[in-house]
Amino acid sequence: MVLTPAEKQKRYRENLVKRGLYEFTKVKHAARMKVYRRKLTGLIRTKYLAAHADAQRRYKGKMVSNPNKSSPTIQTVAKATKKVKQVLPKDPIKKKLVIQAMAESVGLLPQPFAPRVSRTLPLKVKEAILHYYERDDISYQMPGKRDTIVVKEYAGKKTYQKRILLYNLREIHHMFLQDNPGIDVSRSVFAQLRPQHIMVKSSMSHRVCLCLYHQNVSLLIDALSKFINGPACSDLHTFTKILVCDESNEQCMFSNCNYCSNNFKLHVESKIIDETVKLKWFQWNNNRGHAEKKEQEGTVKECVQCLSQQIKKYLNHVFIKRQQSKFFEQMKDNSDDKSIVIQVDYADNFAIEEQDAIQSAHWSTKTISIFTAHAWCGPLNFSFALPSNNVTHNKYCTNTCLDYIISEVKQYLPDLKRIMFFSDGAASQFKQRFLFRNLIRLSIDYNLCLSWSFFATSHGKGVVDGIGGIIKRIVWKEIMTKKQCKTASDFVLLAKSKTNTIILHEITQAAIDASEQKLQQIFNDTKSVRDTQKLHHVTVVGEDIIECRLYSESTCCWKVRF
Incomplete structure (x- = not known):
């Protein structure tokens, strides 16, 4: 039997409820209609409001039961019944089936509904899909302080840092099925489960920092x-x-x-x-x-x-x-209180401005650097933001930041044995012989097994970019309320007053100078490392020896003695 449009919509809603997607689809539709109504102007808006009001009146009219104005007489009913009986089959069983069908057609009996056999996705599959969307090789975190989105959740509104998908949904669905051969999910359901803060590529007005x-x-x-x-x-x-x-x-x-x-x-x-x-x-x-x-x-x-x-x-x-991204995800999943993963990066320098500044102040803006890091320690996670008035991003600044992060992590994790660092391949900051030599010193000083993996060129985006964007947005909002922020110390104070989930510490010039005095002689004697730009993994294997690999899980390696 052909269904009416209203019955089709009813069945569609029932299927969404069975699959556990009704509330999600309802919220998504409400947000889409809100954006649509906001863009309406002029005559189109007037027509839309009139049609909406008319639809509401018709709906309310259906809810009110109106009694029939005229009822058939007993004689009319008797004549109609006699005519119907004359054309009914003689077989009692067939007669009953015809009468039942007539009753269903006029609404005296409910129509038989054969529910469509549909699967409800297990919670583990939904979590696997959400985790897949948030992988750094599938989407990358936007670093800007304005790159945020407010999402309405059951517990209230929550602000997220935006992430941008690196592929279209068809490609990501195909890749998900390849990576998870035991899971069978349609592309439509896969697309419906995409979190709101993870945006498709077309939503970016200006795409930069591509490979x-x-x-x-x-x-x-x-x-x-x-x-x-x-x-x-x-x-x-x-x-x-x-x-x-x-x-x-x-x-x-x-x-x-x-x-x-x-x-x-x-x-x-x-x-x-x-x-x-x-x-x-x-x-x-x-x-x-x-x-x-x-x-x-x-x-x-x-x-x-x-x-x-x-x-x-x-x-x-x-x-x-792909190999470096795969290794990064594996190490995060296998991390615990003895073996941890730390991703590090320098955020874009933060421009120190003031609310209601005069015109000439625009041309004398100072900046501060922010070294960001995130540590995965099994069930525990630690985020770091280390601002400094020194904006050189040189090897001594990097060493000071690493010293602080390792010492802090060791206080929280006394049984720590191994740290795997991950970063992009910026030669001026990380991918250089001085960091390789300093990695040996850090390994000896802290009695840890240290390794450093580099992502492929232009593919080092991750959670650390979100940390930089979040912390800059927090301080920027305080500045907009006429709070003073002139140095890295002020930056730390303002940020600490608004968040306790990110570990904040100022890297002073005195600490950087002490690091330079300590390491200058070591760096002067450091020799070059063969194929520095080609390698993507370094491990400390001795007091003055590192092991280099083309990628982290490569079977081919070479050793360098300093």
């Missing part, structure tokens, strides 16, 4: 998508998958596999529709230290050749990126 390798290849396949048959250039994820036999195999991703060495020719070069067609494409290039996006023009064949030249570096970069 050079990914972006250049993406620009090329976007330009070639109309001139190549097949799905090879449809999107970046499909393009990567087609190039190799196995995306998790080091030999394939390092272009050392004999079986997939011709995949580019097979799936791209041989599928060119017309290689003489002229087209334009963009590429990012470094011009005297400045990144520029330049337009290039040529034939389809020339564009494919440009893409072919970048394949080896691109696949190498993708493999390192």
Whole structure:
């Protein structure tokens, strides 16, 4: 029997209740309609309000039961009943079925409802999906003090730092099913479970800090998508998958596999529709230290050749990126009070401004640096924000911050044996021979097993960026109420008055000078480390020896003695 639109909506709501998504969908729809109503103006707004009022009146009218104005007489009912009996089947069973169907059709009996067989997602699966959305290799945390969103929850409103998905929902759903072969969930349900503070890429008004390798290849396949048959250039994820036999195999991703060495020719070069067609494409290039996006023009064949030249570096970069992200997630899950994971980074310098400042004050703004860190210790987590008036971000500042963080963590975790540091690959701050040498000293001084892993280039975003954004937003709001913030000390006082979940401590110039005096001779005698820019993992293995690896779980390694 064909259902009316109202009955279809009723069934849809019942299915949402069974799957546990009714309240979530209701809140999401209410928020969407609120945004829609806010944007209405003029005549459209007037028509919408009139239609809404009319719908409310009709709904209230249905709720009021109106008695029939006229009722059929006994004679009329008797005649109609006689006519119906004459056409009913003689068989009592069939007669009963016909009468029952007629009663259901006019509403005297409820219509039989065969409930649709649907699955209710287990709580563990929902938690796994939410955790997957928040992984740093799936979405990255926005660092700005204004990059926040207020979410209405059952316990009230809560402010979250925004996260941006690195892929579209179709790609993320496909990746989730690949990483979790025992879970079967539809894309629609997977999309409905996306938290509100995790935004899709299209919601970003201005995207910055993207990866050079990914972006250049993406620009090329976007330009070639109309001139190549097949799905090879449809999107970046499909393009990567087609190039190799196995995306998790080091030999394939390092272009050392004999079986997939011709995949580019097979799936791209041989599928060119017309290689003489002229087209334009963009590429990012470094011009005297400045990144520029330049337009290039040529034939389809020339564009494919440009893409072919970048394949080896691109696949190498993708493999390192995925391996480091995978290792990072594994180490976080396996952390406890004896073996912990710490991610560190420098936040963007905070500009010290004042409310109601004069015009000339705009050109003499001072800044302070903020060293951020987050420690995963099993069930415990610690967040650090260490502001300083010194904005050089040099090796002595970094050492002072690391000394403070390690000493603080050891006070909370007396049984601590191992610390695994993670950071981006900034050569001026972390990925340098001085940090490698200092790692040995820290290991000896604190009697700890220390290692340092670097994320792939431009893929070091994480929770530390959120810490920087949160702490700057807290202080900024205080400044807007005419509170004074002129130094790092004032910054710490204002932040401590509003939060106790982040450990705040000022890194003074005296502490940095003491660190320089202590380490200057050691750093003067430090020799260079082979393939510093290529390595992504360093472990202290002796009093003056480190072990270097191309990526954290690589079987190939080399040792360096200082």
